[in-house]
Amino acid sequence: MTCKIPRGPVMLGIEGRELTAADRERLAHPLVGGVILFTRNFADCAQLRALTAAIRALRDPAPVVAVDHEGGRVQRFRDGFTDIGPMRRLGELWDRDVAAAAREAARVGWTIASELRAHGVDLAFTPVLDLDFGASTVIGDRALHRNPNAVAHLASALRHGLAAGGMAACGKHFPGHGFVAADSHLELPVDERSFEALLADDLVPFGALAHAGLEAIMAAHVVYPSVDPQPAGFSRTWCTTILRERFGFDGALFSDDLGMAGAAIAGDVVARAEAAIAAGCDVALTCNEMDAADTLLSRWRPPPQPHLARRWARLAGRPPGPPPP
Secondary structure (H helix, E strand, C coil), rough: CECCCCCCEEEEEEEEEECCCCHHHHHCCCCCCEEECCCCCCCCCHHHHHHHHHCCEEEEEEEEEEECCEEEEEEEECCCCCCCCCCHHHHHHHHHHHHHHHHHHHHHHHHHHHHCCCCCEEEECEEECCCCCCCCCCHHHCCCCCCCHHHHHHHHHHHHHHHHHHCCCCEEEEEECCCCCCCCCCCEEECCHHHHHHHHCCCHHHHHHHHHCCCCEEECCCCEEEEEEEEEECHHHHHHHHHHHHHHCCEEEEHHHCCEEEEECCCCHHHHHEEEEECCEEEEECCCCCCHHHHHHHHHHCCCCCCCHHHHHHHCCCCCCCCCC
C-alpha cells in the first residue's frame, strides 16, 4: 500500500539493483524526499524501469529520482542509452558556430531528458556551469567552455532541451569549482580569488540562469575565503545573501554529497546536514554511505522548510514532448 508522506529534505542513495528491506525502510522515512542512482544501481533498461517503478510505488508523492547524467565521464547509465559525450565538445562547436552549438545543446538536453524519463528518472544533475580554466582535475572536460557567456548561452539551450524532454535542470557547482585543482571528493579546495573576480567570471552563468528561472542548483564544497571561511554549501553568505537575495534564485538548492571529504569541516553527517540547511540549502544529499544515511535519518531534526514541497514539485518529471527543431 502506498503511504502518503510529504517529501522531506534528504536525498539518498540505495544499495543495489533492487530495493532491499533496508532501502525500503529508509525511503519510507519522512525526512526522505528523493533518491539518487549510480552505476551500481543499473544493469539494463528493463531493470532500471523496474527499480524506479518500485521506488515510486512506496510513497505518495513519489520520491524524486535523480542521477548524474551529464555525458562524458559522468554518465551513470550506458547500455541502451545514447553516448552523450563530454560537454566540452559543445564549447568547441560554439567556437566555430554559435547557432549550431545552441541547437546541438538543446538536442543533447532533450536526449538526456527523454531517455531518462522513459525509464522513470525525474532529474539529471546537469548542466555543469563551472568554467574550464584547465586546472581542475574533477571538472575538466565536464565544463562547457572557459568563456562565462558561452557557458550561460549553451547551458540555457541545454536547459530548454531538458524541459522539452520533460525534465528540470540543475546547475552545478555553485559558485564555481573550475578554478582550483583540488578535488572536493578527496580534500577541501580553497579558491583565493576575490568576490569581484568571481562575479566577473564564474558567477556569470549562475546569475544568468537563476534570473531565467533555473529549477535547481547544487552548491560546491569549496572555500572562497575572501567571502566566507566556510565551504559555499555551508555558507549563508553564498547560499542566501548572494544566490537567493542578489541573484533571485527561487529553485531547489542541493548540498553536494555530504560524504565527500570537502564536507568534513562541518563535523559528522548530522552537523553537515544542519550546516547545509542553515546556510539556505533545501536538500541534504548523502549518496554512498548507508550507515551515515541511517544516522542522519535517526538523529536529524531539521527546521520547518515552507518552500520545500513547492520546490520538490518543480523537479518531479513530466512526460517528454517532441525534440526541439
